[in-house]
Amino acid sequence: MASTHTNDALPASVEADLHAETATAAEHGSGGLPQFQFEHWAGQIGYLLILFVILYVLVSKVFAPRLRKVMDERADTISNAVATARQVQAEAAEQAAQAQAEVAKARADARAMAAAAKARVTEDANARQAAEEAVVNDRIAEAETAIGKTRDAAMANVATIASDAAAAMVERLTGKAATSAELATAKGAA
């Protein structure tokens, strides 16, 4: 690395620059911070006040109302959209409720119809059963009366048979015919 060369060439300009810097530094160094050179204050303050007032008027009369309008518009749009969505949702909920009610009604109808049919069928069946039972009961009653008659007849026969048998037994045992009064007491005792 040709250090001598670069030493000569490169920093020469920089050195000159540095000299210039120190020269200016010495120039205002005695006056302290440049911010405290009060001769520049009035011009800056006046200019800043003018700029401030212009910007204030612009902001308060043009920019702020414009932006506020857009923001209000946006708020309106959003609230409108939300309201619409809410309304649509309410409508949908209403329709759903309606549909549900219809379904419930149809179900109730069907249930009632089924119940009615069932009741009718049961009634029919009951009626038929009752009729059948009545027929059967009639027959049973008929049969019972027939049986009762036969038994009565048989019972009446039994008394004569018994007195006959008793008269025959008495005759065989005693050799003489028993009187009908004796027979009657014996039969009653028997």
Place this chain on the structure above:
Amino acid sequence: MADPIHQFQIQKVIDLPDVSLPVLGVVDLAITNSHIAMTAAFVVIVGFLAAVTSNAQVVPGRLQAAGEGLFGLIDNLADSIIGHEGRKYFPFVFTLFILILGMNILGLFLTFTATSQLAITVTFALITFGLVLVVGFAKNGLGFFKLFWPMGAPLALRPVVGLIEFVSFLLRPVTLALRLFGNMLGGHVALKIFAGFVVSLGLLGLGGGVGLLAFPVAALSLGMVVALTALEFLVAFLQAFVFAVLACIYLNDVVNLDHAH
């Protein structure tokens, strides 16, 4: 090393004749680099706001979203601090905020930072202080002085606390001006010092030999400059925001004087 203070030097660009005003005395009307920086910030701000609002859509584009972000930031600030009357003071706070923000940020791109001039920050502080005084007296009349009569303090302590309140009230413009000024001054001085290190250490390294050790330090300084620049962007925004917040707080003191005390 380059003089870190040189960047704040006011230089006349176009020299106009001095005028003598009745109260202020002789005023130098020259257009300086400070005027140019202020004008640049003003033009950029007006151009930005015009671009944001001229074709404002309900569904914002990128530029409009950025503008509305700044707008909403200050709007929320004024509303939350001052209350329902905040909307009335919004244009003032917004003007203050965006002018300071524009000057701070342009100062990082240009060679001259308007807000690093004490004259500028003092003007901003005095505008705010003046508005607080005007609003205070216009709204409350002489009741404005209730601001310095702390009802919460014990009776015996009230004159003492009131005196302290009064002094701190008078110091408000001073701290407002010095905070912004000091932040901008300090940031730019630090940037310039580290940038100066890069050059002077680089020159030392070019000498060769032991001087080569200066190169890593120069690289470190360069990294420091980059990091500080990022920090300065944050500070530029933050100081404008803080100025706006404090302006809102000071305005709230006098706007809602009866509710607060």
Place this chain on the structure above:
Amino acid sequence: MDAEAAKYIGAGLATLGMIGSALGVGNIFGQFLAGALRNPSAAAGQVGNLFVGAALAEALGILAFVLGILMIFG
């Protein structure tokens, strides 16, 4: 002692005031973080207060810094 040397020493001493400001700013952010970790939902609303507090604390350090600069260049 040279007056120039005294100026630099004075500037250095003046900037010591920034220590307090550094402690204050660190304290503010540390406390904010501690609070934010405890109740993260409330943290977002306090960022504005955080930065205002930090700026107020920082202003005092900046004052010290400006004084130091004034001593060197003033």
